[in-house]
Amino acid sequence: MTRLIATYRVPSDAGAIEARARAIAVEQSVEMPLDAIEDAAILNEIVGRVEGIEDQGGGRFAVRIGLAVATIGADAGQLLNMLFGNTSLQEDAALIDVEMSAEFAAGFGGPRHGIGGLRARTGAAGRALTCSAIKPQGLPPDRLAALVEQFARGGLDFVKDDHGLADQAYSPFAERVAACAAAARRATTATGHLTRYVPSLSGDLERMRRQIGLARDEGVDTVMIAPALAGFATAQVLIRDNPDVTFLAHPTMGGAARLAPELLIGKLFPLIGADAVIFPTYGGRFGYSRATCRTLAGNARAASALPVPAGGMTLERIGEKLDFYGPETMLLIGGSLLMARERLTEETTAFTRAVAAHRYG
Secondary structure, rough: OOOOEEEEEEEEOOOOOOHHHHHHHHHHHHHHHHHHOOHHHHHOOOOOOOEEEEEOOOOEEEEEEEEEEHHHOOHHHHHHHHHHHOOHHHHEEEEEEEEOOOOHOOOOOOOHHHHHHHHHHHHOOOOEEEEEEEEOOOHHHHHHHHHHHHHHHOOOOOOEEEOOOOOOOOOOOHHHHHHHHHHHHHHHHOOOOOEEEEEOOOOOOOOOHHHHHHHHHHHOOOOOOOOHOHHHHHHHHHHHOOOOHHHHHHOOOOOOOOEOHHHHHHHHHHHHOEEOOOOEEEOOOOOOHHHHHHHHHHHHHOOOOOOEEEOOOOHHHHHHHHHHHHHEEEOOOOOOOOHHHHHHHHHHHHHHEEEEEEHOO
């Protein structure tokens, strides 16, 4: 397959959609008048092709454009550029899907550890995994570490930094990771349950490389990165260069309204190597629908990445969420657990026991 197929949702009237589709094909490939191109090979092999137009009703069309893989190589940043770079500047077009060959996808690496690797990190089998986040912003390392230990004593599989934690003066990365990793180890020694602390990477490429090194020095083997902030190419190289580390991808800045989350989080995050992808579940603080969440989770699993629904999750809805997502899932509950305050470990225990006891229909 020498082309991948990008699908765009485009509002238009029926009489203008074919011209609009051709314009997108040109814009996402050579972005210049075709009459100015003299090289027949470029016209035949590089220029984008309209592969199909489907009327979706209501003045909206799904436009399928074939883009030459030769324009992309195995560069994750260039992939986004060729899929949606200039067309994203148009106010009404949305990129909703991409189809690619297995050979092309393999060039990006994909999850190195994936669902099986995340299960192996904790020894968990036959159930959904569990996770929470330490917060709020402003706490010093010792208080964040105390939260890690309480969560871990409650039986969580993973305890991650809130994605807003970076290298702030009140919680320097090196101090926070040392304190939180030690807290997770103490809890594991006390309970026998393996809990992985997951620090959040931030900054430029060199800073994040140093942060991974600091985490490794503390025995940490799982980290979190936000590809939309770090840049796809940066995330790709960090994942490639750290084969022993598992990576959770955070969805911050992933809510661009014209890049479908099912594609961005469900397909593209795993494509560049995320082993697990966090996303806002339906019925929570954010607006994803059940259909979006189902498709997103399915896309992630198809790429061997673990879906991690989050955002407004509550203990009362655990059964519903597990029935919806199934056991190949990691449930992430944050604020709902932290509301327990001094009863945090007990409330976390209730969470982990409910997940372990759930029976799937």
